[in-house]
């Protein structure tokens with residue numbers, strides 16, 4: 323049975339459970355459940371603190387885990403990223419009161435507050451900057467106002483938390499993060515059960531990012547239409563009862579669907595429809 327770690331709390335937990343559910347796996351009914359078995363899919367899910375997941379996976383007791391890239395790097399655990407999942411996207415950045423720092427070189431001799439000590443200490447060492455790091459569990463934006471640090475390093479998504487605390491980012495982004503699937507470094511990636519799990523999640527990602535597009539067009543316009551909707555392999559083209567017309571079907575990126583529909587219309591395609599894809603195996 324495959325043993326998989328899933329975040330039990332925080333920004334990763336809801337979207338991770340939703341993705342697993344969409345991929346056909348049973349998920350816990352109550353947020354207090356720590357472990358469930360999905361016998362049909364031969365998977366056991368362990369609901370763990372997001373910060374601890376890389377440590378469990380690196381220990382070899384669990385086969386796979388879902389966590390954040392920033393949490394994996396911060397842990398320093400012997401685990402590696404095998405699939406990005408596209409949610410819990412964030413950037414990890416330094417911030418301070420406006421005008422107090424412009425770049426990492428300004429941190430020399432100062433104190434940086436963060437919940438991600440591993441990332442920050444590593445980044446400072448790589449940059450050859452000698453600064454102190456204070457570890458706080460959360461709400462680090464307040465550390466400056468209360469005089470615990472002059473600079474913070476934290477997760478930024480919309481920037482609202484920083485704005486509310488009167489802070490501004492400075493310097494280059496330290497890293498970009500998103501939810502990822504991890505395994506112990508150097509383990510066999512060909513294991514069929516692991517491959518099947520990854521294919522299911524990839525199917526969800528494709529179903530979320532693509533739509534199916536159908537339209538009719540005149541045979542003379544087919545090459546132009548196919549260039550607009552090349553599909554994954556190549557589009558399906560079927561004859562219509564009316565001679566000189568064909569029906570075309572192809573997957574297109576959901577974000578571009580409206581622009582492609584305009585372009586198809588402009589070259590004479592008609593009855594252009596899009597439908598959602600619920601599941602997919604590429």
Ligand SMILES: Nc1ncnc2c1ncn2[C@@H]1O[C@H](COP(=O)(O)OP(=O)(O)OP(=O)(O)O)[C@@H](O)[C@H]1O
Pocket residue numbers: 331332333334372373389390391392393410411412460477478479480499500501
């Ligand atoms: N506001 C956010 N937007 C997007 N991703 C975020 C946000 N906050 C945290 N994350 C991501 O979630 C992961 C952190 O997990 P964690 O459980 O600490 O989330 P959290 O929402 O900060 O929870 P907590 O309530 O424990 O502070 C990291 O990968 C981080 O990049």
Ligand SMILES: O=P(O)(O)OC[C@H]1O[C@H](OP(=O)(O)OP(=O)(O)O)[C@H](O)[C@@H]1O
Pocket residue numbers: 459460461462463476477478479480481482483484
């Ligand atoms: O740029 P924003 O959209 O404002 O998001 C970023 C904020 O979200 C997270 O905080 P969280 O709510 O998890 O609280 P925490 O600081 O206690 O972890 C993170 O630590 C930032 O504070």
Ligand SMILES: [Mg+2]
Pocket residue numbers: 332460
């Ligand atoms: Mg947090």
